[in-house]
Amino acid sequence: MRPRLRMRGSKITPKNLEKELLAKAKKLAENPRLLIPTCQEECRRCDFEALLGKIESIARFKDEPEKLLSFANWGDQLARAYAATISLAAAGKIPYLAVMNLPIGEVSYAVRGKVDKEKLIGVEYFDDPDLRLLAFWEIAEKRDLHLYSSSERFTCSSIAKAPADYVRDMISTAPYRIDRQNNCPHPDSNVALRIIWKSPELTLSICQECISDVNLLHHFASRIAAREPMDDFEIEVKYDLECKSSCSKCLVKEPYQMSSDLREEYFEGKIDDRTVVERFAKEKLIGLKGSGEELFVAGSKCFGSDRNAFIEQIRGSEIEKAALSGLISLTKMSIISSSDQTGKIISDLWEEHGEKLLAQVASQTVLDSLKREGQSLPPTQLLQEARRLEMARGIHSSLPEYARLGEVGKYADRLARLFKTEGKSAVARIIEREKQREHRLRAISYGFLVAIGESEGKAWQYTKEEMDFGSYLSTFASRLVQSDGDEYHDALQLVVQASGSIEKIERKR
Numbered sequence: 001m002r003p004r005l006r007m008r009g010s011k012i013t014p015k016n017l018e019k020e021l022l023a024k025a026k027k028l029a030e031n032p033r034l035l036i037p038t039c040q041e042e043c044r045r046c047d048f049e050a051l052l053g054k055i056e057s058i059a060r061f062k063d064e065p066e067k068l069l070s071f072a073n074w075g076d077q078l079a080r081a082y083a084a085t086i087s088l089a090a091a092g093k094i095p096y097l098a099v100m101n102l103p104i105g106e107v108s109y110a111v112r113g114k115v116d117k118e119k120l121i122g123v124e125y126f127d128d129p130d131l132r133l134l135a136f137w138e139i140a141e142k143r144d145l146h147l148y149s150s151s152e153r154f155t156c157s158s159i160a161k162a163p164a165d166y167v168r169d170m171i172s173t174a175p176y177r178i179d180r181q182n183n184c185p186h187p188d189s190n191v192a193l194r195i196i197w198k199s200p201e202l203t204l205s206i207c208q209e210c211i212s213d214v215n216l217l218h219h220f221a222s223r224i225a226a227r228e229p230m231d232d233f234e235i236e237v238k239y240d241l242e243c244k245s246s247c248s249k250c251l252v253k254e255p256y257q258m259s260s261d262l263r264e265e266y267f268e269g270k271i272d273d274r275t276v277v278e279r280f281a282k283e284k285l286i287g288l289k290g291s292g293e294e295l296f297v298a299g300s301k302c303f304g305s306d307r308n309a310f311i312e313q314i315r316g317s318e319i320e321k322a323a324l325s326g327l328i329s330l331t332k333m334s335i336i337s338s339s340d341q342t343g344k345i346i347s348d349l350w351e352e353h354g355e356k357l358l359a360q361v362a363s364q365t366v367l368d369s370l371k372r373e374g375q376s377l378p379p380t381q382l383l384q385e386a387r388r389l390e391m392a393r394g395i396h397s398s399l400p401e402y403a404r405l406g407e408v409g410k411y412a413d414r415l416a417r418l419f420k421t422e423g424k425s426a427v428a429r430i431i432e433r434e435k436q437r438e439h440r441l442r443a444i445s446y447g448f449l450v451a452i453g454e455s456e457g458k459a460w461q462y463t464k465e466e467m468d469f470g471s472y473l474s475t476f477a478s479r480l481v482q483s484d485g486d487e488y489h490d491a492l493q494l495v496v497q498a499s500g501s502i503e504k505i506e507r508k509r
Contacts, residue, residue, distance in 0.1 A: 077138075084110075149224075182203065213272040320346055361386050493505055
């Protein structure tokens with residue numbers, strides 16, 4: 001839990017920061033008790049009494065900078081840090097500052113004496129709820145204390161006992177909207193992360209819709225210095241599936257205990273809120289998969305063995321739904337996913353069922369072609385590409401093949417085939433990208449844009465003659481994109497002839 005510090009070098013002190021640090025140092029010189037945490041309960045022996053005595057004796061020399069610097073070179077590190085800090089006020093200036101990197105950002109501080117960096121920063125920023133803890137970690141761990149640093153107070157307890165001001169601070173600065181009942185705006189959600197804060201007897205709930213890639217537990221414990229700052233907390237994941245079918249035997253209502261490994265990773269800050277919920281769901285769902293029963297779960301909804309309801313309710317493209325529908329019709333199987341998004345479901349299934357999913361949207365010929373090309377697209381994009389190639393293959397098979405095409409014929413044929421396989425936006429994109437220079441080809445470009453309804457806003461790119469000629473050619477381009485077979489061949493010849501070209505067109509025999 002201790003923040004790691006890293007040196008960034010030194011720099012000349014800005015006047016406003018110098019003024020701020022000198023003011024803090026003067027306050028500490030006048031009142032050493034400002035550094036010491038307030039006790040939450042009466043202890044038989046206060047662990048800070050000895051420290052307070054040391055720094056009060058140092059404070060007697062608050063106007064003697066050389067004497068203070070000598071105190072900053074020997075003895076207790078916290079007392080050294082105090083002497084070094086109040087020596088700033090005695091000197092009345094801070095020519096240079098060192099700069100350190102902390103998890104909360106860069107911190108500038110004045111170097112004095114032989115003092116640990118953490119303790120020096122903690123004392124110089126004694127009124128900062130984040131930074132002052134740096135000075136007290138060692139004593140909190142050694143004496144088994146719990147120190148709570150809020151914007152209002154700095155308090156000490158011999159046990160885990162979060163004061164009300166600390167709890168208010170941490171809830172008000174939490175990375176979520178939390179209402180007065182300590183919930184996010186969706187308290188009735190079936191899936192949620194729950195943080196149980198034991199000493200104030202609070203349970204905070206964040207639903208799946210609100211959850212993000214932060215660690216809420218670490219936020220709540222971020223201003224606690226202790227051997228085990230997390231010992232006042234527990235976590236749970238609520239994962240109650242919404243029943244969307246009528247099953248004779250329900251497999252999903254059985255309680256499930258979070259694994260110790262998952263809990264430990266979250267407490268150590270290795271994973272965030274979203275990840276702990278997703279992995280808890282995965283742990284539970286893996287157990288369901290081993291039941292041997294056909295079961296379909298998407299997000300927080302369980303469809304039992306109702307395949308049709310599952311396909312109807314999941315969210316995604318028609319191609320992705322078609323691939324999943326085809327897959328589950330092949331054999332008895334279960335699909336249990338923490339998401340109702342087809343993309344996530346397909347990604348989870350891809351390693352085991354990728355080829356079968358592709359086979360639902362494309363022929364073996366297309367799949368072999370994709371393998372030869374070594375396509376390395378993500379699963380959902382690969383499905384889209386396979387489907388596009390399959391549609392293109394079907395369209396191309398209905399169109400004539402040519403042994404000979406001139407420049408005009410080749411360009412018109414290319415635009416027409418592109419429209420049939422990828423749509424009008426692809427045609428407009430190619431015309432825009434290639435920007436033909438020859439007058440006849442530019443007129444054909446404009447004619448196709450008019451024919452497919454993509455000419456608006458593009459007239460400025462063409463001369464009046466090109467637009468007039470293109471408008472005339474648009475009738476022939478429109479016929480070409482709407483035809484196939486022999487009619488396509490005749491329409492292509494008309495486009496070439498109407499353009500004024502005398503080039504020949506020959507079909508393959």
